[in-house]
Amino acid sequence: MIFVKIYMLILAIETSCDDTCAAVIKIKKNRKFEILSNVISSQVKLHSKYGGVFPSLAKREHQKNLPIVVRKALKEAKNPKINLIAVTSGPGLEPCLWTGINFSKELARKMKLPIVPVNHIEAHILANVIDKKPVFPAVCLIVSGGHTQIILMEKIGEYKILGETRDDAAGECFDKTARILGLGYPGGPIVAKKAAELKSKKLKINLPRPMIHQKNYDFSFSGLKTAVLYEFKKRPLKIRKSKQYVQEMCAEIQQAIIDVLIRKTIIAARDYRVKSIILSGGVAANEELRKQFQSATSNQCSKITLSLPPKNLCTDNAAMVAVAGYLNTELPKEAKVRKKMKFSFDWQKGRRGLRPLLPPRFHKWKLGKKHWKEIKANANLKIGEKL
Numbered sequence: 283m284i285f286v287k288i289y290m291l292i293l294a295i296e297t298s299c300d301d302t303c304a305a306v307i308k309i310k311k312n313r314k315f316e317i318l319s320n321v322i323s324s325q326v327k328l329h330s331k332y333g334g335v336f337p338s339l340a341k342r343e344h345q346k347n348l349p350i351v352v353r354k355a356l357k358e359a360k361n362p363k364i365n366l367i368a369v370t371s372g373p374g375l376e377p378c379l380w381t382g383i384n385f386s387k388e389l390a391r392k393m394k395l396p397i398v399p400v401n402h403i404e405a406h407i408l409a410n411v412i413d414k415k416p417v418f419p420a421v422c423l424i425v426s427g428g429h430t431q432i433i434l435m436e437k438i439g440e441y442k443i444l445g446e447t448r449d450d451a452a453g454e455c456f457d458k459t460a461r462i463l464g465l466g467y468p469g470g471p472i473v474a475k476k477a478a479e480l481k482s483k484k485l486k487i488n489l490p491r492p493m494i495h496q497k498n499y500d501f502s503f504s505g506l507k508t509a510v511l512y513e514f515k516k517r518p519l520k521i522r523k524s525k526q527y528v529q530e531m532c533a534e535i536q537q538a539i540i541d542v543l544i545r546k547t548i549i550a551a552r553d554y555r556v557k558s559i560i561l562s563g564g565v566a567a568n569e570e571l572r573k574q575f576q577s578a579t580s581n582q583c584s585k586i587t588l589s590l591p592p593k594n595l596c597t598d599n600a601a602m603v604a605v606a607g608y609l610n611t612e613l614p615k616e617a618k619v620r621k622k623m624k625f626s627f628d629w630q631k632g633r634r635g636l637r638p639l640l641p642p643r644f645h646k647w648k649l650g651k652k653h654w655k656e657i658k659a660n661a662n663l664k665i666g667e668k669l
C-alpha cells in the first residue's frame with residue numbers, strides 16, 4: 283500500500299456560446315493545477331455565413347458534439363477517475379447553456395458524481411490563476427464577445443462590477459466592424475492580422491474613442507461601429523477594396539478599442555489603489571492589446587502588476603471552468619485527506635497501475651444546501667450572484 287497526496291480530478295464542460303468544450307484538470311498539492319486535456323470543438327465555420335452566432339444552430343451542434351468532445355477529453359487525460367464535474371451555468375446563450383447542464387447532470391447521475399455550477403465570467407478571470415498566483419485586490423478587465431466589464435476583485439469569489447459597456451462588447455465591435463469590411467467571423471483575430479500587416483499610414487483614417495474622457499468606468503462601442511460604417515460608405519468602391527484601406531481601417535479600429543480599454547482600466551486601478559490588473563476574455567488574446575497594456579502599466583503605474591492569461595486560455599475553454607469550479611467548491615473533509623492508493627493489476631488493460639480508494643461518503647456530497655439536480659441555466663447571470 284502506497285500513500286500519495288492527490289486532491290481532485292475535475293471534468294469540466296463549457297457550452298455557453300459557439301464552442302463545445304471539455305477539459306480534465308488535476309489539482310495537486312498547494313492548489314497547483316495541471317491541465318490533462320482541454321478539447322475545444324469550434325463552430326466558427328458553421329456560423330461565419332451568418333456573421334455571428336445562430337443560437338438554435340449552436341445548440342444543435344453542442345448536442346451533437348458534446349459526447350464526442352467529452353470522450354476525447356477523458357481519453358486524452360488517460361481516463362482518470364473523476365471526482366467532480368464543473369459546468370458553465372451562465373451567462374451565455376440559454377439553449378446552449380441548457381445543453382451543457384443537462385448533459386452534465388446525466389453524466390453525474392451515471393458516474394455518481396457531484397456537480398458544481400460555474401459563472402462564465404468568473405471562469406474567464408480565473409484562467410489567470412492556472413499558471414500563476416493572483417495578487418489582490420485587483421481590477422479585472424473582462425473583454426469578450428458578449429461582455430466588457432471592469433470588476434473590482436477583493437479575492438476569489440468577491441467581485442464588484444465598477445463599470446461595463448452600455449451597448450456592444452469590445453469583441454462584438456471587432457466582429458461587427460470586420461463584417462462591414464467583409465472580413466468574416468470572428469472578426470477579432472482577422473482585424474488583428476490585417477492591422478499587423480500595415481506598413482505605413484497613407485489615408486489618415488480617424489475613428490472616435492467613445493467615452494474615453496468620461497469620468498466613469500463604462501464603455502460604449504456601438505458609436506465606433508457606426509463611425510466605421512460611415513467611413514466605409516463614403517469611400518469609392520476601388521479604395522474600399524484596396525489592401526491599404528482594409529489594413530489601415532483594421533489598425534485604427536483595433537487602436538480605438540485598445541485606447542479606451544487601457545485608459546479606463548488604469549484609471550480604475552489607480553482610483554481603487556489595487557495591487558494588480560487582470561485581463562481576461564477572448565479579446566485579451568489580442569497581441570497589440572497585451573503589448574500596449576504591458577507598456578502602459580509599466581509607464582503609468584509601475585507598482586501595479588499586470589496579469590495576462592495564456593493566449594490559448596483567453597477564448598472560451600473548459601479548463602478555466604474546471605479551475606473556477608474547484609475554487610468555488612467547499613470541499614468535504616474527505617477530499618482533503620490523504621487518499622490511500624492501491625497498487626493493482628488491471629486485467630483488461632493488462633498493466634499495473636495506481637488506483638485511488640475514494641472515501642465512501644464522497645459521492646454523496648452536495649453543493650451547499652442545494653442539490654446539484656437543481657442547477658439551472660441563467661442567460662443573464664452576473665458575477666458574484668449566487669448560483
Ligand code: KG4
Pocket residue numbers: 299425426427428429452453454456457468469470471474563564565566567568569596597598
Ligand atoms: O471569450 P470568448 O471566446 O467568447 C465569449 O465569451 O464571448 O470571446 C470571443 C471574442 C470574439 O468577439 C472574438 O472576435 C474576440 O473574442 N477575439 C479577439 C481575438 N481573438 C478572439 N479579438 C481581438 N483580437 C484577438 N486576437
Ligand code: ZN
Pocket residue numbers: 402406426427563564597598
Ligand atoms: Zn467567453
